[in-house]
Amino acid sequence: MSELLNKKRLPLSSFVDLRDATAPLREELIEACTRVIDSGWFLHGPETRAFEAELAASCGAKHAVAVSNGLDALRLTLRAWIRLGAMKPGDEVIVAANTYVASVLAITDAGLSPRLVEPDPASFNLDPARVEEAITSRTRAIMEVHLYGLPCDHSSISDIAQRHGLLIIEDNAQAIGATAHGRATGALGDAAAFSFYPTKNIGALGDAGAVTTSDSALASAVRALANYGSDRRYHNIYEGFNCRMDEMQAAMLRVKLRHMEEECLIRENTAHVYSSTICHKAVITPTVSPGMRHVWHQYVVRVKDRDSFRRYLQEQGVPTDVHYAVPPHMQPCYHDRFSSPLPLTEQLAAEVVSLPIAEIPTGTAREIALIINNF
Numbered sequence: 001m002s003e004l005l006n007k008k009r010l011p012l013s014s015f016v017d018l019r020d021a022t023a024p025l026r027e028e029l030i031e032a033c034t035r036v037i038d039s040g041w042f043l044h045g046p047e048t049r050a051f052e053a054e055l056a057a058s059c060g061a062k063h064a065v066a067v068s069n070g071l072d073a074l075r076l077t078l079r080a081w082i083r084l085g086a087m088k089p090g091d092e093v094i095v096a097a098n099t100y101v102a103s104v105l106a107i108t109d110a111g112l113s114p115r116l117v118e119p120d121p122a123s124f125n126l127d128p129a130r131v132e133e134a135i136t137s138r139t140r141a142i143m144e145v146h147l148y149g150l151p152c153d154h155s156s157i158s159d160i161a162q163r164h165g166l167l168i169i170e171d172n173a174q175a176i177g178a179t180a181h182g183r184a185t186g187a188l189g190d191a192a193a194f195s196f197y198p199t200k201n202i203g204a205l206g207d208a209g210a211v212t213t214s215d216s217a218l219a220s221a222v223r224a225l226a227n228y229g230s231d232r233r234y235h236n237i238y239e240g241f242n243c244r245m246d247e248m249q250a251a252m253l254r255v256k257l258r259h260m261e262e263e264c265l266i267r268e269n270t271a272h273v274y275s276s277t278i279c280h281k282a283v284i285t286p287t288v289s290p291g292m293r294h295v296w297h298q299y300v301v302r303v304k305d306r307d308s309f310r311r312y313l314q315e316q317g318v319p320t321d322v323h324y325a326v327p328p329h330m331q332p333c334y335h336d337r338f339s340s341p342l343p344l345t346e347q348l349a350a351e352v353v354s355l356p357i358a359e360i361p362t363g364t365a366r367e368i369a370l371i372i373n374n375f
Contacts, residue, residue, distance in 0.1 A: 010367055011317020012356055016199050020359040025255055029205070032251035039247075047250040052210070054257055055194070059176075059186030061212035063219035066245035067226050070173040070195025073209040074106030074143075076243060077169055077191045080221035081141070082110060083238055086167060091140040093169075096126045097327060097345040099145040103171050104328040106193075107143070108337075115139065116329055118344045122287040124148060124300070128156035135160075141167040146175035146185050148323070149201070149267075149297035150288060154180050154188045169193065172212075174297035176202050177264045181291040186212045196249070199358070201263050201297055202256045208249040267296035267357055270365045274299055274355060277369035282309075298323055302351040309375060310353060316371045321354040 056064035089111030097116035107114040120127040144152040168189030178185045186192040196208040224231045229240025284302040303309040329338035
């Protein structure tokens, strides 16, 4: 893979080039695809069962349930808790206000109430102090969003959750392979949701997701809800959905999962070059607390004059992106739900800029950093 990456030089053709992500694995992916075609088994088969076992083992959870996408992984988990009596419609789920809208969509889809909390400005993740302040008599769960690949301060949040009898669900869509003080994300809370959208660190060749948990009852409920609410053929215990992962995506993801550590190291090396080389007073680089392994789904800096910064980099052949320019509470679909301003979240949304991180070799990262220093 390193030989392929070293060929990439400025200017970059796009912010993310999925051809570069899949090219080194081409033969393995073709073999996996052929295996599925030749088997004649395209749903609920051996590839899905194997992927679930391998994913659970990779993070230290007892169970993994393969589903259709990351949003469904979140919404199925919340709905399963409702079916199991752990919460009811109208209950509150605390979540960081600066997350991607999918985190909030899953909460409202289940008839629950999102309680948006301002993030820590250094990590972009949930601020434990604000979490504790936000708890009310209706709060039943905390959603830890490991934003951009950096784990939340789970130890502090877990202490809060235990004192107040709250569940913890990890939105682990961006942080597969990350660890917090030696423990892998995906097995920190009571359940975790994964996304395997193609641009993720471990991406499918389409869409896919998963739920991990060590709660057997929850895993069974999620599995049933994802398959029309059935616990066995023609026996529907819930009003469920069709949210299954197919065998082809499971086979592709088994290949990708085997290379997860390699992908993490590539991104870590690139991020290290950025952080050690960028030294412009107008550019705030990310902060990683001791004991946290950041897997750098995105490398996000803050720049007050974002438009000029992005325009300058584009002229130098460096594409950038913004994750996320419009926070959930300002989305049109929620215009009548949230009334209180969230100034820090809104400030971050106006300043964050994502630099290229996927499949970027260290030499190219150094060139980009030097270009930034001349801004």
